[in-house]
Amino acid sequence: MAIEKVRAYFKQFNIDSQIQEFETSSATVELAAQALGCEPERIAKTLSFKLDDQCILIVAAGDAKIDNAKFKSHFNAKAKMLAADEVDRLVGHGVGGVCPFAVNDDVTVYLDHSLRRFNTVFPACGSSNSAIELTVAELEKYSNSIMWLDVCKNWQPQN
Template sequence: MSIEQARAHLQKWHREKDILEFSVSSATVELAARALGVEPARIAKTLAFKSDADALLVVTAGDARVDNKKFKAAFGQKPRMLTPEETLEFTGHAVGGVCPFGLKKELPVYLDVSLKRFKTIFPACGSSNSAIELTCTELEEYAKSRGWVDVCREWQ
């Protein structure tokens, strides 16, 4: 199970027991916010894009939208989202539970600056009914982030 991959990954920091599992779906920003009782913007959504080499992940705030021009400036290509099948193939996580933890293969992970306005945020943990509360610094470390990017709009 994908949540088990995320759990094993987070075990390195003794955070596996901090994974929250819900009896309801948290597969979308709105559903996750409702399950957690927080504003949708604090949901850290992990988006999977095609890249020249393979794929790359960008974690953004729940209210942010990818800006094509900013994405191209940052990565030298237009944003092309992976299909649900490709997402599962590259990450090991199904859409609705995609996260930067316990990936099937090592992929570059970037964090969007839209997350920095929050003390804590909630990324999924590999299933459509899980999340963990992290600071941006923790997310950066646990996701083995390659750095911060500014590729989103509509959140300011």
């Protein structure tokens, strides 16, 4: 089970006990926010894409949406999310529990700037009923992300 892979991964940092498991689903931003009692934008959702023959993950704030023009400008390719039946095999976690921790070796992780406005965020932990609260610096460290990027819209304050 993917949550056990994440638990084992976090054990090396002595934070495995900080994983929260819920009796209800936290598979969507809204459900996770309800389970945690926090604002939906503080959910660090992990989006999975196919880029050429590679799988990439982009972790973004719960209220952010992928901006296709920004994605294409950064990656020189159209944004193409993985099909639901590809996610578990290519990422190592199933839909609803995708997170940037303990993923398959050939997966590249990116963090979107939409997360930087928060002190702490709540990514999933490999199952559709789990999360962990991390500072943005901890998320950067534990996700093994290769860089911060700006490929999202709808999260900036309106003027």
